[in-house]
Amino acid sequence: MLSNTQTDKLLDDCMNGIITSAQLTAQLSADSNEVADKLMNExxxxxxxxxxxxxxxxxxxIHQLYAPAKAKTVVHPMFTLKRVMRIAAVFLLALSTWLFYEYSTNTYNRLYNDLFTAYSVNEVRGNESGQINALVDAYRSGQYSKSAALFATVENPTSRDLFFTAMSYLRLSKPADAVPLFNKIYAYNKLQGEGLYEDETDYYLALTWLKLNDKQKAIELFEKIKADKEHTYNKTIPSSAIFKIKWFAH
Amino acid sequence: MMKIAETNLIAGLKQADINRPVQELYKNHFESVTYYLQSLGGNQEDAADVFQESILIFIEQVRADKFRGESSVNTYLTGIARNVMLNEIRSKTRRNVREEQYAAAENEEPVDEVLHRMFSKENSTRLARLFDAVGDSCKKILKGFYFDDLSMRELLQYTKYENEQVLRNKKSKCMKFLKDLISSSKELNETLKSYLKYVK
Structure with missing residues (x-):
């Protein structure tokens, strides 16, 4: 029985013509030519x-040196530099357009008009005295000059007198005259241990500062209102209003 | 009549080391032939692949003395490349049609009478996979013995084996392993057998 190495050598010799097919068959001790042929073919x-x-x-x-680099299946990244630049440019354009629009539209006066809501006079509170009723009645009927003038006749004004007189000055576009009256409401309430018209004062004094182009004082009051969930005017002021006042009011 | 340069090229292709003449073939014909192939409908990558296959066929034909220098190397090579390209296009079309039809058509796969696609992309890949499985040490021995035509004594100098007998035993084992692998790969086995019939 021949070893694999010997068989391999015989097959090489036959392939190279050193021995014939017949010699191969004989040396392999194969039963037939078919077996030898099969080995030779393999x-x-x-x-x-x-x-x-x-x-x-x-x-x-050598082919590698001449053939074009095989086109790789490139998975394009979502954000190529070019695309990022394009998106950034569009974003900047939109941002600058928006900034320009906001800046040009958000004047103090515009913001004031947007936020101002006319104060409805509470009927229940109007029965204390004839003079007070006259001041409030004048305010209710839109006679702001009259209601402001009537304040001088009131002895020991309450927070209600102070508030409607201040509101009258505000409606008369005399915000500077309204400020000391609103401030007196705080002092009065403190003295009396009351809280009447205090929420209203916060809100309308903030608007007064806005009308007076005093951004900082207006923001302080608006933020105070927004921070107090129970405040009467908490929901009246949108957060965006404070943002606009901070960044665009001019 | 062949030019001297072409005569030398043909002589070079009959040697074991064909590095220089193949470089020359690429340098002189790659551009023009692949340009022509692209005009037949292939893209740059397909054309390059077909050119490589054509070079391999050309080498085989030169070694089998089928190239007699009756036409220039460029003309002959372009002719081979054209046949390969058209064959490739036909094969693709057949494949597409076959996919749409039924399996009976499988038996109709023709053996090209003019051209054997031993080095088609598919067959080249199968060969590469086969020898990846064989391993580097066996590859080195088998290539040295059967392709570079080295004797066992010469081969011993390039390997780590103690003596010729050990090397011979190793070579025998490698051949057995290779034969087993080939018999287990039906497509490659058939391709190699039909190629042997073709070159006889």
């Missing part, structure tokens, strides 16, 4: 594979 197939592979490898090495 051997030739394997040798052909080696030769073809080696040839392929040699040519491939």
């Amino acid at each position: 051997h030739l197939v394997a040798v052909t594979a080696v030769q073809q592979y080696s040839l392929l490898k040699q040519v491939e090495q």
Whole structure:
């Protein structure tokens, strides 16, 4: 019985013509030519594979130098530099347009008009005295000059008198005259231990500061209102209003 | 009559080391042939692949003395490349049609009488996979013996084995392993057998 190495050598010799097919069959002690032929064919197939592979490898090495780089399946990243720049440019354009619009539209006066809501006079509170009723009645009927003038006749004014007189000055576009009256409401309430018209004063004094172009004082009051969930005017002021006042009011 | 340069090229392709003549073929013909192939409908990458296959076929034909220098290398090479390209286009069309039809058509796959696609992309990939499985040490021995035509004594100098007998035993084992792998790969086995019939 021949070893694999001996068989391999015989097959090589037959392939190279050193021995004949008949000699191969004899030396392999094969039962028939068919067995030898089968071994020889398998051997030739394997040798052909080696030769073809080696040839392929040699040519491939040179091919790499000349062939175009194979088009790689490039998965385009979502954000290439070009795309990022384009998005940034669009964003900047939109931002600058918006900034320009907000800046040009948000004057103190415009913001004041947007936020101002006419104060409805509480009927229940109007029965204390004839003079007071006259001041409030004048305010209710839109006679702001009259209601403001009537304040001078009131002895020991309450927070109610102070408030409607201040509101009258505000409606008369005399915000500077309204400020000391609103401030007196705080002092009066403190003295009396009351809280009447205090929420209203916060809100309308803030608007008064806005009308007077005093951004800082207006913001302080608006933020105070927004911070207090129970405040009467908490829901009246949109958060965006404070943002606009901070950044665009001019 | 062949030019001297072409005569030398052909002689070079019959040697074991074909590095220089193949470089020359690429340098002189790659651009013009691939340009022509693209005019037949292939893209740049397809054309380059077909050119490589054509070079391999050309080498085989030169070694089998089928190229007699009756036309220039460029004309001959372009002719091979054209056939490969058209064959490739036909194969693709057949594949597409077959996919749409039924499996009976599988038996109609023709063996090209003019051209053997031993080095088609598919077959080249199968060969590469086969020898990846064989391993580097076996590849080195088998290539040295069967392709570079080295004797066992010469081969011993390039390997780590103690003596010729050990190397011979190793080579025998490598061949057995290779034969087993080939017999387990139906497509490659058939391709190699049909190629052997083709070159006989």
